[in-house]
Amino acid sequence: MHEPHGGRLVYNVIEDIDKAKSFWEIKTRLEIKPTLGPDGSPIRNPYREIMSIAYGFFSPLEGFMTRNEVESVLKERRLLSGWLFPFPIIYDVTEDEIKAAGVKVGDDLLLTLKGRPLAVLKVEEIWNLGDRKELADATFGTPEKNREVVRVRFDEKHPGWLIYRSMKPMAIAGKVTIVNPPRFKEPYDRFWMPPAASRKYIESKGWKIVVAHQTRNVPHMGHEMLMKRALFVCGGNRPGDAVLVNAIIGAKRPGDYVDEAILEGHEALNKAGYFHPDRHVVTMTLWDMRYGNPLESILHGIIRQNMGATHHMFGRDHAAVGEYYDPYATQYLWTRGLPSYGINAPPNKVDKGLKIEPVNMGELAYCPKCGEYTYLGMSYDDVKERPLCNHTPERISGSFLRGILIEGLRPPKLVMRPEVYEVIVKWWRVYGYPFVTEKYLKLKEEELEVRL
Numbered sequence: 175m176h177e178p179h180g181g182r183l184v185y186n187v188i189e190d191i192d193k194a195k196s197f198w199e200i201k202t203r204l205e206i207k208p209t210l211g212p213d214g215s216p217i218r219n220p221y222r223e224i225m226s227i228a229y230g231f232f233s234p235l236e237g238f239m240t241r242n243e244v245e246s247v248l249k250e251r252r253l254l255s256g257w258l259f260p261f262p263i264i265y266d267v268t269e270d271e272i273k274a275a276g277v278k279v280g281d282d283l284l285l286t287l288k289g290r291p292l293a294v295l296k297v298e299e300i301w302n303l304g305d306r307k308e309l310a311d312a313t314f315g316t317p318e319k320n321r322e323v324v325r326v327r328f329d330e331k332h333p334g335w336l337i338y339r340s341m342k343p344m345a346i347a348g349k350v351t352i353v354n355p356p357r358f359k360e361p362y363d364r365f366w367m368p369p370a371a372s373r374k375y376i377e378s379k380g381w382k383i384v385v386a387h388q389t390r391n392v393p394h395m396g397h398e399m400l401m402k403r404a405l406f407v408c409g410g411n412r413p414g415d416a417v418l419v420n421a422i423i424g425a426k427r428p429g430d431y432v433d434e435a436i437l438e439g440h441e442a443l444n445k446a447g448y449f450h451p452d453r454h455v456v457t458m459t460l461w462d463m464r465y466g467n468p469l470e471s472i473l474h475g476i477i478r479q480n481m482g483a484t485h486h487m488f489g490r491d492h493a494a495v496g497e498y499y500d501p502y503a504t505q506y507l508w509t510r511g512l513p514s515y516g517i518n519a520p521p522n523k524v525d526k527g528l529k530i531e532p533v534n535m536g537e538l539a540y541c542p543k544c545g546e547y548t549y550l551g552m553s554y555d556d557v558k559e560r561p562l563c564n565h566t567p568e569r570i571s572g573s574f575l576r577g578i579l580i581e582g583l584r585p586p587k588l589v590m591r592p593e594v595y596e597v598i599v600k601w602w603r604v605y606g607y608p609f610v611t612e613k614y615l616k617l618k619e620e621e622l623e624v625r626l
Contacts, residue, residue, distance in 0.1 A: 176529035180234025222460035250516035310338035323503035334464030356624035386478035392439035404487035502554035539567035
């Protein structure tokens with residue numbers, strides 16, 4: 175198992191209830207509020223970032239970034255300590271909120287969630303974010319500056335760009351500490367395994383080679399085959415020990431599957447025996463996805479290295495939406511680096527980079543002639559892989575699969591396991607629709623995944 179990113183696992187959580195309660199009466203306080211899109215739908219809640227920082231998913235990051243740290247991340251994708259990190263992590267507020275709270279540098283600021291204490295932010299700096307459109311462009315790149323992988327200019331149709339574009343004008347920076355550890359609701363409680371717990375679990379299983387699978391989807395057969403093939407190759411001269419499925423839980427774009435179905439869909443593969451429980455575990459991370467393709471892959475590598483994974487699989491269009499990035503931008507990054515972003519070599523080859531090893535993979539599709547899933551290869555820059563077979567495989571189109579589901583049709587077993595389909599139907603009945611909608615986003619913001 176690799177050491178945590180940065181050499182130390184952050185755990186800024188006060189679990190002693192008497193000690194924690196001493197912070198609950200702090201007078202300087204702010205209510206955590208969501209970021210809203212142009213239509214008023216919640217597209218992000220900073221509480222998820224607070225949780226991921228304090229529980230160590232983002233180690234070595236310990237809090238919300240100062241202006242200098244944000245500039246360092248945007249220029250070189252590095253924290254001020256020098257460690258690789260892809261995104262600005264910002265606690266944004268309005269000037270009126272700052273004035274009403276009377277918050278100033280040096281304060282202990284109590285952050286409340288739904289009116290209840292959650293965390294304390296030690297205020298290091300209060301600063302102006304400036305032009306948020308420029309911030310969003312600098313975060314994700316432009317076709318002019320980042321032509322290795324950026325294909326078209328980002329706009330409001332890109333969920334991650336929209337998050338930064340929609341931030342409030344001011345930022346509060348400083349270390350965060352959880353002072354009221356929340357309890358997770360069903361079904362999230364079954365999958366909450368923060369890095370300290372995850373690493374202990376891996377050790378208890380005796381796993382030495384663990385490949386992480388990033389997901390924001392209910393698994394279809396292509397995903398399952400990707401996991402199994404990555405597991406087979408990650409060990410080098412032998413198969414790896416296990417797959418660590420880590421689902422991103424938070425506000426997603428309309429059309430993605432609902433969070434509950436994602437988690438229980440992957441769990442269904444385990445329960446139904448398609449993965450042996452001694453080779454597979456399903457977990458989650460709280461994060462409102464930025465859909466940042468190669469940049470998001472760095473964050474995913476950080477999260478899963480901190481959780482104890484030794485390898486990370488990266489497939490076509492990793493963590494992507496639309497046609498903003500080259501479909502194999504992530505593979506480009508992990509084989510060559512992205513100099514235009516300040517990353518001059520693969521993330522695991524640079525100084526103060528990651529230790530986790532990539533398993534770069536192309537697309538998988540079903541070949542009727544071969545009677546099995548076959549590998550189609552990768553194609554980017556001068557990499558032009560041949561398909562594994564010389565037939566005409568049938569790709570699994572996500573949009574086509576969604577269309578089948580909406581029509582009330584059961585996908586063929588070659589496309590989706592029946593147990594996974596039943597999970598989709600279960601949550602369809604709960605929410606009246608199998609995918610994220612504006613209604614679901616508002617309900618999710620109202621209820622969240624935790625109670626305090």
